[in-house]
Amino acid sequence: xxxxxxxxxxxxxxxxxxxxxxxxxxxxxxxxxxxxxxxxxxxxxxxxxxxxxxxxxxxxxxxxxxxxxxx
Numbered sequence: 866x867x868x869x870x871x872x873x874x875x876x877x878x879x880x881x882x883x884x885x886x887x888x889x890x891x892x893x894x895x896x897x898x899x900x901x902x903x904x905x906x907x908x909x910x911x912x913x914x915x916x917x918x919x920x921x922x923x924x925x926x927x928x929x930x931x932x933x934x935x936x
Contacts, residue, residue, distance in 0.1 A: 872912055874905050888912045890927045 877885045879897075886904035887895040894912050898904030919926055 872909055874908060876901055876904065891915055 873889055875887050875889055877887075879885055883897045883899065884901050884904040885895060885897055886901070886908040888908060888911075891912055894908060894915055896904055896907035896911055898907055916926060
């Protein structure tokens with residue numbers, strides 16, 4: 866398993882027991898999972914897709930995440 870850092874993930878448990886993971890530095894990037902591990906894996910996958918799209922379209926990557934793409 867690859868550890869993707871420094872993507873900061875926040876975890877919340879919904880009333881129905883599902884786990885919600887979100888990326889504070891990428892508003893709107895969130896995913897549900899049955900376990901914390903599943904939710905984190907899903908949200909990091911989504912975050913990487915969003916970041917790749919941002920880079921491809923020439924958008925600025927949010928400051929804390931720029932280190933992922935330093936040359």
